[in-house]
Every structure is written in C-alpha cells, then in structure tokens.
Amino acid sequence: KAGVTQTPRYLIKTRGQQVTLSCSPISGHRSVSWYQQTPGQGLQFLFEYFSETQRNKGNFPGRFSGRQFSNSRSEMNVSTLELGDSALYLCASSPSRTSGGARQETQYFGPGTRLLVL
C-alpha cells in the first residue's frame, strides 16, 4: 500500500497570505490528523477528521482550519499567515473503522510539508 502523501513538500509564503496543504491518507484509512512541529513547541496536535467531520481539536487559533472529503483526503488551511506559523506540518492517517476505539490507534505519518513564512 502507498503511504501517506502530502503536497506540497515545501512552501514559502509571506506574512498575511493564506496557504492550503493537502494530505492523502493510506487507502482505506478514514481518520486524518494534522500536527505542527516547530523547534520551540515540538509536535502539537492541530485537529483530526473522521468521515468528513472534525472529531478532535487542539489549541490553535481559528486561522487554522481543515476539512476532509468523502474519499478521506484532507486539506488544512492557514489564513493570515504569521512568522510563527513557519513549521513542518505533518499529516497522519489511521484506520478508525468505528467512531471510537478501545486503544490509541497507530498513526501513520506522511513526510510533512515544510512551510516558511517570510
């Protein structure tokens, strides 16, 4: 099976612009999660989508949003970019055959999109 793919891999934007990142999960996976990784804050959870609905949300401002399509592909959008949004944005997918589970599912991460805001 192909792994999680993310596009683009690298992106340079300027302050005030907006950006859309894309994630294609592993075939058959229904849950897609997004994470932000910076040297200062480490890996932080942004949000998770399951069956086109946001199921979990982290502590990020409303400038960060996402959506999931019927084929489980997901996009995340950051509006009004700030210098501090420069980071590696990681997408992860998991099977999530039901809306809940007895254990924390294995997350399969993509290679990430490195965003630089100037």
Place this chain on the structure above:
Amino acid sequence: LAKTTQPISMDSYEGQEVNITCSHNNIATNDYITWYQQFPSQGPRFIIQGYKTKVTNEVASLFIPADRKSSTLSLPRVSLSDTAVYYCLVGPSGGYNKLIFGAGTRLAVHP
C-alpha cells in the same frame, strides 16, 4: 491528560542495548503506552504499544511494571541508523487519535 517525562538525550554505541525509560505517574486505566521514532525532517513512525507487562516485536521491547507508572523501551543492538528522537505517549485520554507528544529523547548512536 497523562503527562510523560523522558530523558532529553542519551548516547550509545553500535551493538549496545539501549533502554529509554518514560515516567507517566497519572496514567489512566484505559490508557495505552505507545512509542514513536522520528528521524530529522520525517514524520514519526510507530514502534510499539503496550498496556501492561511486556510486549516485543521485531524492532523493540516494551516493559511495563504492574503499577504502570513508568515504561521502558528497549532497543537491542542499536546501529547508527537508530539515531533519532524517541517519543513516549500515553492515551487515549486526550482523544482516540489525538497524540500528545512530549519533548522526546534524542538518542545518538556512535560508531
């Protein structure tokens, strides 16, 4: 949410066994312990998961004492390619697919 504490960094040499201990004093009854590995500029990769006692797979072993307040990831005979950051996570108290990462342990394997 269960907070985890791990050493910031560790050094080892090729061929040695490496044990990384994680403390999680307020782990909840339904929490599992999961370890991920991350190489620079890549996404984390699942290594192993357990609930209690010992779990072993082809790459690592996970030891969990009866009180579950700590766990130890054991990497047998490390090689240079095991140089990475290792994260200990406890959940799903934060939400089933909401991984809460700590600072991790930066393992450096030397020739």
